[in-house]
Amino acid sequence: MESQKFPKGFYFGAATSAHQVEGNNHNDWTEWEKSPERIADLKKRGLNPEGFISGRACDHYNRFREDFDIAKKLGHNAHRFPIEWSRVEPEEGKFDEKEIEHYHEVIKALRDRGIEPFVTLWHWTLPLWVRDQGAWENKKTAADFVRFCEKMAVEFKDEVRYWMILNEPEYWIGHTYALGIFPSGKKNILKIPLLYLRLARAHRFVYRKLKKINSDFQIGVVESTGWIEPFAARLFLSYVRNFLFPWLVKGYFDFFGLNYYRVNDLLYFLHHGKREKSEIGWEIYPEGICRLAKKAHRYFKKPIIITENGIADSTDTKRAQFIRAHLVEVERAISESVDIRGYFYWSLLDNFEWDSGFGPRFGLVEINYKTLERKPRQSAWEYAKIIAPQKYKEVN
Numbered sequence: 347m348e349s350q351k352f353p354k355g356f357y358f359g360a361a362t363s364a365h366q367v368e369g370n371n372h373n374d375w376t377e378w379e380k381s382p383e384r385i386a387d388l389k390k391r392g393l394n395p396e397g398f399i400s401g402r403a404c405d406h407y408n409r410f411r412e413d414f415d416i417a418k419k420l421g422h423n424a425h426r427f428p429i430e431w432s433r434v435e436p437e438e439g440k441f442d443e444k445e446i447e448h449y450h451e452v453i454k455a456l457r458d459r460g461i462e463p464f465v466t467l468w469h470w471t472l473p474l475w476v477r478d479q480g481a482w483e484n485k486k487t488a489a490d491f492v493r494f495c496e497k498m499a500v501e502f503k504d505e506v507r508y509w510m511i512l513n514e515p516e517y518w519i520g521h522t523y524a525l526g527i528f529p530s531g532k533k534n535i536l537k538i539p540l541l542y543l544r545l546a547r548a549h550r551f552v553y554r555k556l557k558k559i560n561s562d563f564q565i566g567v568v569e570s571t572g573w574i575e576p577f578a579a580r581l582f583l584s585y586v587r588n589f590l591f592p593w594l595v596k597g598y599f600d601f602f603g604l605n606y607y608r609v610n611d612l613l614y615f616l617h618h619g620k621r622e623k624s625e626i627g628w629e630i631y632p633e634g635i636c637r638l639a640k641k642a643h644r645y646f647k648k649p650i651i652i653t654e655n656g657i658a659d660s661t662d663t664k665r666a667q668f669i670r671a672h673l674v675e676v677e678r679a680i681s682e683s684v685d686i687r688g689y690f691y692w693s694l695l696d697n698f699e700w701d702s703g704f705g706p707r708f709g710l711v712e713i714n715y716k717t718l719e720r721k722p723r724q725s726a727w728e729y730a731k732i733i734a735p736q737k738y739k740e741v742n
């Protein structure tokens with residue numbers, strides 16, 4: 347498996363999200379992490395709340411240059427990350443120029459290293475004033491989000507070509523309203539249809555506005571997918587789990603961002619032990635990435651970018667093989683005429699895993715959370731060898 351097998355100009359990189367790596371954010375999640383209900387719930391489950399407060403995370407906000415130096419050494423030519431809405435617009439309608447400047451520097455640091463920026467406009471966190479007005483349940487939030495996106499697009503129109511509007515909206519809706527494990531922690535399945543329609547409407551608006559600002563922008567939808575087993579369940583659920591949101595915004599995206607981690611086997615109790623698992627129990631099924639890419643290609647006829655694919659593996663015993671096996675499947679899809687343009691491993695760094703705290707380790711780069719020391723794992727070099735085999739022949 348070598349990069350030569352991929353089309354010329356193929357993007358190889360990794361992804362992060364602001365809240366998970368930057369540190370010292372101030373948004374709906376940071377407040378929720380420290381709320382008495384959340385802390386009580388963690389304690390009830392015998393967990394130490396400290397490990398579930400994002401705090402300074404990886405301090406990527408201050409160390410992004412060091413992190414991009416590592417990405418460059420690892421041969422990456424693309425990087426996916428969000429602009430954090432709560433930093434840029436901490437008060438309604440008041441944009442913080444210093445924070446906007448920060449993201450100019452982030453983008454410049456990437457470009458200086460020959461790394462193409464892929465910018466996400468919403469990766470699950472909201473400014474506090476948006477939370478206080480009822481988050482996405484309030485119709486006004488969609489209008490506010492469109493304004494924020496427009497402002498960012500104007501600001502970065504000459505620096506960024508690839509944009510993603512909403513990260514995995516259906517995953518966020520499900521974890522918030524069906525499972526109640528994302529803030530505010532209150533389930534309400536009756537609100538789900540409204541949320542889908544609202545987020546889809548916001549997406550369509552943003553797409554239209556951004557295209558007017560620069561028709562060359564390449565704008566993606568980012569979908570959380572999972573290969574569903576068994577067949578009978580897949581027939582019905584595959585559309586809901588994998589493709590409902592993109593259907594709602596069909597015609598309003600230039601590429602399909604496919605996030606893929608695992609198989610969701612509804613008969614798991616029967617097949618227990620059959621497949622290998624990650625440290626957080628996610629069953630590994632590399633073929634799924636090829637099969638889902640083929641479906642996305644058939645349904646939407648748009649280029650595909652693998653915007654996330656990764657494994658929690660603190661001992662780094664499975665990651666290299668995981669990446670290799672998934673890239674073989676990506677390559678297989680390409681050889682069967684699926685137009686796949688890039689692959690982003692999740693994640694460049696170990697990071698704050700939302701409701702699961704700092705436990706799961708997804709990073710190509712290990713973070714020592716006490717000293718903040720960064721150390722590329724062996725698997726990061728194995729990935730580098732796939733990207734640039736000649737250059738990394740000698741590494742370990």
Ligand code: BGC
Nearest residue numbers: 363513514517570605692699
């Ligand atoms: C999310 C990431 C998250 C990853 C692993 C994805 O669905 O976009 O933010 O860290 O899954 O849980």
